[in-house]
Amino acid sequence: MTRHRPLIRRRTRRVTLASVAAGAMLLSACASGAAIETAEFADFDAVLHAAEGQTVDLWMYGGDEQGNAYVDDELAPAAAELGVTLRRVPVTDTADALNRVLNEQQAGREDGSVDLVWVNGPTFSTGRQAEAWRCGWTEMLPNMEFTDPQDPLLTDDFGTPVDGCEAPWHKAQFSYFYNSETLAEPPSSLPELLDWAEANPGRFSYPGPPDFTGSVFLREVMISQAGGAEEIPLEFSEENFQEYSPAAIQTLEALAPSLWREGATYPRDEQALNQLFNDGQVDIGMTYGPARLTELVDSGALPDSTRIMPIEEGTVGNASFLAIPANAQDAAGAIAVANLAMSPDQQAIKADPEVWGQFTVLDAERLDSEDRNRFEELPSSPVVPDYAELSGNAHPELDFDWVPALDEAWRESVARR
Amino acid sequence: MSRAALLAAPAVLLVVLVLGAALLTALLQSLGLLPLFGEPEFSTAAWTDGGALVESAGVSLYIATTSTLLAVVVGFLIAAYALTAGRGGRLIAALSAATIPIPHLVASGAIGLLLTDAGFLARLLGMPEGFPQLVGTDWWTAAILEFAWKESAFVALVVLGGISRSAAALSETAATLGASARQRILHVILPLARLPLGVAGLVVFVYTFGSYEAPWLLGPVAPEPLSVRAVRLFGSVDLAARPEAMATALTSVGIAVAVIGLGVLGLALLARGSRRRSPRRSQQHSQLPSSRRSGAGS
Numbered sequence: 001m002t003r004h005r006p007l008i009r010r011r012t013r014r015v016t017l018a019s020v021a022a023g024a025m026l027l028s029a030c031a032s033g034a035a036i037e038t039a040e041f042a043d044f045d046a047v048l049h050a051a052e053g054q055t056v057d058l059w060m061y062g063g064d065e066q067g068n069a070y071v072d073d074e075l076a077p078a079a080a081e082l083g084v085t086l087r088r089v090p091v092t093d094t095a096d097a098l099n100r101v102l103n104e105q106q107a108g109r110e111d112g113s114v115d116l117v118w119v120n121g122p123t124f125s126t127g128r129q130a131e132a133w134r135c136g137w138t139e140m141l142p143n144m145e146f147t148d149p150q151d152p153l154l155t156d157d158f159g160t161p162v163d164g165c166e167a168p169w170h171k172a173q174f175s176y177f178y179n180s181e182t183l184a185e186p187p188s189s190l191p192e193l194l195d196w197a198e199a200n201p202g203r204f205s206y207p208g209p210p211d212f213t214g215s216v217f218l219r220e221v222m223i224s225q226a227g228g229a230e231e232i233p234l235e236f237s238e239e240n241f242q243e244y245s246p247a248a249i250q251t252l253e254a255l256a257p258s259l260w261r262e263g264a265t266y267p268r269d270e271q272a273l274n275q276l277f278n279d280g281q282v283d284i285g286m287t288y289g290p291a292r293l294t295e296l297v298d299s300g301a302l303p304d305s306t307r308i309m310p311i312e313e314g315t316v317g318n319a320s321f322l323a324i325p326a327n328a329q330d331a332a333g334a335i336a337v338a339n340l341a342m343s344p345d346q347q348a349i350k351a352d353p354e355v356w357g358q359f360t361v362l363d364a365e366r367l368d369s370e371d372r373n374r375f376e377e378l379p380s381s382p383v384v385p386d387y388a389e390l391s392g393n394a395h396p397e398l399d400f401d402w403v404p405a406l407d408e409a410w411r412e413s414v415a416r417r
Numbered sequence: 418m419s420r421a422a423l424l425a426a427p428a429v430l431l432v433v434l435v436l437g438a439a440l441l442t443a444l445l446q447s448l449g450l451l452p453l454f455g456e457p458e459f460s461t462a463a464w465t466d467g468g469a470l471v472e473s474a475g476v477s478l479y480i481a482t483t484s485t486l487l488a489v490v491v492g493f494l495i496a497a498y499a500l501t502a503g504r505g506g507r508l509i510a511a512l513s514a515a516t517i518p519i520p521h522l523v524a525s526g527a528i529g530l531l532l533t534d535a536g537f538l539a540r541l542l543g544m545p546e547g548f549p550q551l552v553g554t555d556w557w558t559a560a561i562l563e564f565a566w567k568e569s570a571f572v573a574l575v576v577l578g579g580i581s582r583s584a585a586a587l588s589e590t591a592a593t594l595g596a597s598a599r600q601r602i603l604h605v606i607l608p609l610a611r612l613p614l615g616v617a618g619l620v621v622f623v624y625t626f627g628s629y630e631a632p633w634l635l636g637p638v639a640p641e642p643l644s645v646r647a648v649r650l651f652g653s654v655d656l657a658a659r660p661e662a663m664a665t666a667l668t669s670v671g672i673a674v675a676v677i678g679l680g681v682l683g684l685a686l687l688a689r690g691s692r693r694r695s696p697r698r699s700q701q702h703s704q705l706p707s708s709r710r711s712g713a714g715s
Contacts, residue, residue, distance in 0.1 A: 093652055
């Protein structure tokens with residue numbers, strides 16, 4: 001009896017192992033990608049009709065309280081009037097939303113749980129590469145007529161043609177800010193800023209790429225080292241990269257010993273840099289969302305003496321968009337919400353610094369006088385100048401492919417100096 | 418098969434099935450056979466990409482080893498104190514047990530606020546110039562301290578749960594025979610606690626090896642441990658980074674499994690050794706693994 005037991009046990013074990021392996025193969029075989037069929041709509045009325053009763057999951061960065069409040073208190077009630085329930089899904093990073101879409105797409109899910117995403121350029125480009133977005137739906141939006149079809153910020157997103165795959169939501173301008181109490185005469189250009197940082201050891205730092213903000217700063221340094229935005233081709237190629245990136249990397253390597261913590265480490269993200277700024281450890285901060293600064297100062301996250309630092313040669317600007325995954329379950333509702341978010345009414349509410357302060361994507365020339373007045377009468381912020389002033393001399397974003405290439409070069413050299 | 422094994426089989430089978438599918442998918446993705454878009458193409462590039470994988474594994478091993486050693490030493494001292502110091506000891510044991518339900522993310526945030534350059538401690542001390550840099554250093558000091566603090570409480574709990582009854586009696590007997598506190602700790606409690614210490618140490622090692630929050634929040638930007646690297650690459654806007662993310666995650670799993678295997682082997686030898694010396698003691702040792710916690714909620 002006892003002699004036989006091990007034999008039986010061994011055999012059962014082998015059978016179990018085999019069946020487990022087979023099951024695992026089956027489960028992972030289900031994960032092969034499948035083409036996703038997207039429902040088409042004849043016109044916007046058909047969209048509104050189909051949208052009624054749908055629940056739209058809007059995936060967006062959740063670390064911005066004003067943005068959260070705007071969506072919950074303004075956009076969602078307006079969507080409810082269309083019969084659409086708008087549900088905000090907060091994520092720590094926009095890439096998380098894209099990741100979810102890609103994973104569901106890979107699993108062959110056609111009733112995707114992500115309906116609408118507040119995307120940034122890199123996420124949009126990556127998604128287009130993987131054909132994750134629904135395309136050709138923005139022409140039918142009635143509110144597109146209030147935008148300028150020639151506006152380069154709205155036709156290209158990080159060098160990727162928009163092609164009706166995302167609807168504009170707001171404009172942004174990369175901005176530096178400083179503490180007017182500790183820094184009486186702030187630098188007025190990026191080269192001056194780097195010189196200032198070298199002359200004042202330990203008082204400057206930037207978020208470590210691939211953080212979004214740090215990554216922008218890296219590109220700004222590259223553009224500045226090349227002699228300005230006109231000097232550098234937007235298109236990415238290995239030759240262009242070899243020609244323009246070394247100067248930026250060397251500059252930042254040389255600057256590192258003068259940074260906070262002698263450049264041994266870097267703030268993790270924009271929030272970490274803001275924390276250093278608020279603690280008085282550094283005198284200069286940076287953000288791609290200057291609209292948020294008013295609220296950050298009001299809430300005490302940044303000191304009252306925070307001021308925008310005008311940059312002579314201008315900074316990079318872009319627009320952010322709302323995109324719909326190709327496999328979104330409630331696509332009609334998502335299209336309806338994207339149109340709603342672009343309406344003069346919602347754009348004006350959103351542009352109020354008390355609400356969110358995001359700059360509008362609409363073209364004032366195309367609005368009727370009543371709507372135009374709403375934008376002109378918006379209260380001004382003590383911290384942030386208006387968009388026209390902020391975006392003076394602005395230059396467009398480089399092609400998306402520059403982003404991961406530069407981030408990796410930085411990580412390999414500056415980060416492990 | 419014993420009845421217990423049969424009863425557990427459905428649950429184990431399900432876990433193994435799901436886990437197996439996940440690991441297999443990860444393996445296929447790491448080899449480029451399951452791309453997010455485009456044609457599958459076999460490639461080992463993600464596994465052989467420079468020294469980044471090795472370096473990350475080194476960082477992870479360093480953090481896990483140091484944290485485990487600290488946690489085991491401190492945990493044992495807490496347990497020994499609790500067993501020998503009467504009412505005060507029980508208070509210490511209760512205090513240390515109270516830290517166990519705190520999630521690591523919250524604990525990491527708290528440690529960060531406490532120890533950063535302009536953090537609570539630096540302010541309390543009037544921001545001295547010489548305040549040591551602990552957060553985001555090359556030595557991972559803050560992350561290791563966080564692990565050591567949280568996990569030492571776990572080690573103490575396991576040790577106390579495993580040996581308190583027998584150790585208290587034996588320790589009292591030793592005391593009546595004139596043994597000093599030091600002698601009781603070294604010659605009574607330590608030999609009894611070897612197996613629970615080993616079990617707890619193994620759990621702590623594997624947990625800290627795969628843990629993400631503390632190294633991410635409290636460590637430097639580069640170099641990065643396996644967990645942080647895997648998550649960063651998984652969330653990268655560069656889709657080509659997905660195979661590398663999977664290779665990193667699988668490396669972490671592989672090392673953890675190897676350590677568990679070696680650890681269980683070592684513990685079995687240890688148990689056999691002590692059983693040979695004292696048959697009565699082993700009986701209670703065999704109950705120990707039941708006090709092992711599930712890794713997830715810790």
